[in-house]
Amino acid sequence: MALVVQKYGGTSVGSVEKIKNVARRVARSYDEGNQVVVVVSAMAGETDKLVGLANEVCDIPDDREYDVLVASGEQVSIALLSMALKSMGYQAKSYLGWQIPIYTDDAHAKARIKEIRDENIRADLEKGTICIVAGFQGIDADGNIATLGRGGSDTSAVAVAAAMKADVCEIYTDVDGVYTTDPRIVSAASKIEKISYDEMLELASLGAKVLQIRSVEFAKKYGVVIHVRSSFNDNLGTLVKEEDADMETVLVSGISYNKNEAKISVIRVPDKPGIAAALFGPLSEANITVDMIIQNVSHDGFTDLTFTVPRTDFKKALPIVEESAAKIGAEKVQSDESIAKVSIVGVGMRSHSGIASKMFETLSVEGVNIEMISTSEIKVSCVIDDKYTELAVRVLHKAFGLDDESVKDEE
Amino acid sequence: MALVVQKYGGTSVGSVEKIKNVARRVARSYDEGNQVVVVVSAMAGETDKLVGLANEVCDIPDDREYDVLVASGEQVSIALLSMALKSMGYQAKSYLGWQIPIYTDDAHAKARIKEIRDENIRADLEKGTICIVAGFQGIDADGNIATLGRGGSDTSAVAVAAAMKADVCEIYTDVDGVYTTDPRIVSAASKIEKISYDEMLELASLGAKVLQIRSVEFAKKYGVVIHVRSSFNDNLGTLVKEEDADMETVLVSGISYNKNEAKISVIRVPDKPGIAAALFGPLSEANITVDMIIQNVSHDGFTDLTFTVPRTDFKKALPIVEESAAKIGAEKVQSDESIAKVSIVGVGMRSHSGIASKMFETLSVEGVNIEMISTSEIKVSCVIDDKYTELAVRVLHKAFGLDDESVKDEE
Numbered sequence: 001m002a003l004v005v006q007k008y009g010g011t012s013v014g015s016v017e018k019i020k021n022v023a024r025r026v027a028r029s030y031d032e033g034n035q036v037v038v039v040v041s042a043m044a045g046e047t048d049k050l051v052g053l054a055n056e057v058c059d060i061p062d063d064r065e066y067d068v069l070v071a072s073g074e075q076v077s078i079a080l081l082s083m084a085l086k087s088m089g090y091q092a093k094s095y096l097g098w099q100i101p102i103y104t105d106d107a108h109a110k111a112r113i114k115e116i117r118d119e120n121i122r123a124d125l126e127k128g129t130i131c132i133v134a135g136f137q138g139i140d141a142d143g144n145i146a147t148l149g150r151g152g153s154d155t156s157a158v159a160v161a162a163a164m165k166a167d168v169c170e171i172y173t174d175v176d177g178v179y180t181t182d183p184r185i186v187s188a189a190s191k192i193e194k195i196s197y198d199e200m201l202e203l204a205s206l207g208a209k210v211l212q213i214r215s216v217e218f219a220k221k222y223g224v225v226i227h228v229r230s231s232f233n234d235n236l237g238t239l240v241k242e243e244d245a246d247m248e249t250v251l252v253s254g255i256s257y258n259k260n261e262a263k264i265s266v267i268r269v270p271d272k273p274g275i276a277a278a279l280f281g282p283l284s285e286a287n288i289t290v291d292m293i294i295q296n297v298s299h300d301g302f303t304d305l306t307f308t309v310p311r312t313d314f315k316k317a318l319p320i321v322e323e324s325a326a327k328i329g330a331e332k333v334q335s336d337e338s339i340a341k342v343s344i345v346g347v348g349m350r351s352h353s354g355i356a357s358k359m360f361e362t363l364s365v366e367g368v369n370i371e372m373i374s375t376s377e378i379k380v381s382c383v384i385d386d387k388y389t390e391l392a393v394r395v396l397h398k399a400f401g402l403d404d405e406s407v408k409d410e411e
Numbered sequence: 412m413a414l415v416v417q418k419y420g421g422t423s424v425g426s427v428e429k430i431k432n433v434a435r436r437v438a439r440s441y442d443e444g445n446q447v448v449v450v451v452s453a454m455a456g457e458t459d460k461l462v463g464l465a466n467e468v469c470d471i472p473d474d475r476e477y478d479v480l481v482a483s484g485e486q487v488s489i490a491l492l493s494m495a496l497k498s499m500g501y502q503a504k505s506y507l508g509w510q511i512p513i514y515t516d517d518a519h520a521k522a523r524i525k526e527i528r529d530e531n532i533r534a535d536l537e538k539g540t541i542c543i544v545a546g547f548q549g550i551d552a553d554g555n556i557a558t559l560g561r562g563g564s565d566t567s568a569v570a571v572a573a574a575m576k577a578d579v580c581e582i583y584t585d586v587d588g589v590y591t592t593d594p595r596i597v598s599a600a601s602k603i604e605k606i607s608y609d610e611m612l613e614l615a616s617l618g619a620k621v622l623q624i625r626s627v628e629f630a631k632k633y634g635v636v637i638h639v640r641s642s643f644n645d646n647l648g649t650l651v652k653e654e655d656a657d658m659e660t661v662l663v664s665g666i667s668y669n670k671n672e673a674k675i676s677v678i679r680v681p682d683k684p685g686i687a688a689a690l691f692g693p694l695s696e697a698n699i700t701v702d703m704i705i706q707n708v709s710h711d712g713f714t715d716l717t718f719t720v721p722r723t724d725f726k727k728a729l730p731i732v733e734e735s736a737a738k739i740g741a742e743k744v745q746s747d748e749s750i751a752k753v754s755i756v757g758v759g760m761r762s763h764s765g766i767a768s769k770m771f772e773t774l775s776v777e778g779v780n781i782e783m784i785s786t787s788e789i790k791v792s793c794v795i796d797d798k799y800t801e802l803a804v805r806v807l808h809k810a811f812g813l814d815d816e817s818v819k820d821e822e
Contacts, residue, residue: 068493
């Protein structure tokens with residue numbers, strides 16, 4: 001008998017009809033002989049509605065009470081799903097975070113799971129009960145409700161699967177799985193059958209928003225096999241799992257892009273110890289996350305420093321950087337909001353040379369200028385003018401052999 | 412320093428604006444030097460919306476899950492009210508049933524409070540925190556959420572006030588207090604300044620729906636003084652408390668009516684032991700509550716038995732009664748759905764004679780025929796044709812000196 005954890009997101013439980021559909025899917029897994037634990041998000045739109053109420057009440061909602069408020073969304077969906085299953089003749093029982101319990105730290109609205117006690121759920125599973133767990137929520141050591149941040153139900157599901165040593169954690173969503181790139185840009189994008197945790201982390205953080213990144217970190221840490229699949233059909237989706245030999249035969253697994261960053265360059269900085277700290281310390285204090293950082297080689301004792309920040313933080317970051325730049329004697333600060341980051345990701349890169357240069361050449365042939373480059377073991381990212389984003393993704397997808405030949409690409 | 416428990420119903424917290432208004436009212440009580448515990452209902456319409464979802468999912472929602480579902484409504488309002496208070500600079504903290512905890516029995520959707528542990532709230536009050544408690548909910552011994560039934564927040568408030576020995580339990584609602592009768596029928600109806608628990612129980616159960624009847628029973632048992640008042644103005648409302656000498660000087664405190672019953676008569680029943688059990692046993696098994704029961708004196712070994720049932724149960728009750736009547740050899744069954752029950756209530760009745768006959772005479776003068784009569788120590792009820800309801804209430808209100816002379820009655 002296998003233990004299956006299934007997670008259904010907000011769009012999968014977005015209406016009473018969809019909840020009944022989920023109930024049938026859960027029941028089928030149970031009928032196949034599995035023990036089933038289901039993790040559910042709030043019905044689509046509900047969390048936004050609750051956040052809207054909070055913002056109407058006051059400008060900066062208290063964080064403890066914010067969590068009490070938004071955690072009510074999952075309470076509704078677990079109750080409705082349990083009712084649906086019971087009305088179909090199955091034993092089912094809903095669990096709120098405190099009823100399991102799922103213990104977290106006390107960082108409200110972005111809490112991290114510390115411990116899951118599975119005795120209650122385990123006992124119910126042994127009695128043949130389907131256990132329906134509220135995603136996104138837990139309690140801290142003092143019994144306050146704490147939520148895990150948007151998308152946190154993915155992490156709840158993986159954490160429950162890890163704690164209970166589940167055979168698989170199925171994440172149901174509104175797409176068929178993880179794609180080689182955004183199908184809205186490349187219609188020949190194909191579904192990836194299996195992908196390693198590290199590749200998934202690079203793809204997720206780079207903009208392929210199928211799974212909350214923290215859930216993938218969690219899965220990697222505890223070796224939980226994730227199956228990302230659609231709640232609207234029976235197709236097999238994408239397995240996210242430990243790297244295996246097969247995966248290395250693929251040079252590039254996927255192409256991602258990110259248009260949510262802006263570039264800031266500090267020109268002719270005196271090259272001496274402490275300049276990086278002087279520049280990035282104040283940004284960090286302002287809670288601005290810096291992504292790519294490139295420092296060129298020094299000429300005549302001066303160097304140029306270029307980095308990217310989230311585009312939403314750009315206006316806040318610029319005056320901070322200008323002040324720091326003046327202090328360290330830099331010549332000037334340049335910036336550009338119209339950039340995009342395009343990345344190729346694949347564990348196969350580690351054992352093959354020439355991948356990066358193939359990427360550069362492919363872009364060059366199309367006249368796309370590369371403004372910044374950063375690399376990791378399994379990723380190469382280029383910052384380009386954002387008007388070339390779709391073109392760059394398309395040519396790279398084709399160049400690395402990812403186009404699904406069965407799909408006629410109309411572009 | 413007084414300890415004040417305030418309860419706000421769904422209409423009082425029906426919008427963000429109204430929640431802010433409640434926050435100002437709570438803050439004022441705190442600023443006056445009180446320790447304040449606030450019990451809140453779900454925002455108006457929310458519980459109905461949740462019940463609607465449950466009924467869409469299945470015909471007979473599971474009762475455990477029903478409670479998980481509907482308890483989420485109060486979770487939203489306590490969080491919003493706490494946020495509002497904190498944004499005004501007050502210390503405030505929300506409490507769900509399980510966080511206090513409020514222990515109930517396991518009768519889902521109609522649970523009874525068994526114990527309230529007040530250590531957590533008490534400690535917060537001592538620190539100057541305003542405690543915001545979710546009404547309507549508690550947990551059973553196994554940690555399942557249990558709700559108290561519609562209107563249960565009144566009972567939550569009185570139970571918290573009793574457990575904490577509060578100085579007063581203020582029930583805020585959308586009317587100014589308890590009136591001598593329904594102001595929609597008699598515009599000269601006046602607000603009652605103070606009323607005994609027993610009178611309030613008679614008035615509440617007879618149709619004056621200001622307070623949940625169970626909350627009044629609770630208040631009586633523990634001697635909690637209830638102040639029913641409006642959340643939209645600062646008028647003093649009605650005090651519901653132990654009977655005092657003043658109250659006896661008023662012959663009749665209020666006139667109530669109830670159009671929600673139907674009458675069933677079993678004619679010429681052989682008068683022998685066991686016939687009442689034979690008639691009412693099957694009704695009780697079908698969960699039909701019988702209200703008034705009148706058995707006339709026996710003639711020739713036969714008697715007539717008349718009783719009332721809720722009008723919503725009438726169609727279900729009639730065939731059951733007909734079957735029982737046949738078994739015990741009654742001649743026939745008659746019924747009437749067009750009845751109303753009009754009652755006069757007052758502790759003054761106990762020490763004054765002639766109150767009942769004055770009621771009968773007043774009705775007779777207007778040509779209103781009395782079909783059934785029942786009396787208690789502090790109440791006389793008459794069943795009449797329901798088309799005379801308004802007329803009867805009006806003339807009784809005037810006859811017992813309840814008309815507010817300052818109001819010009821247009822009728």
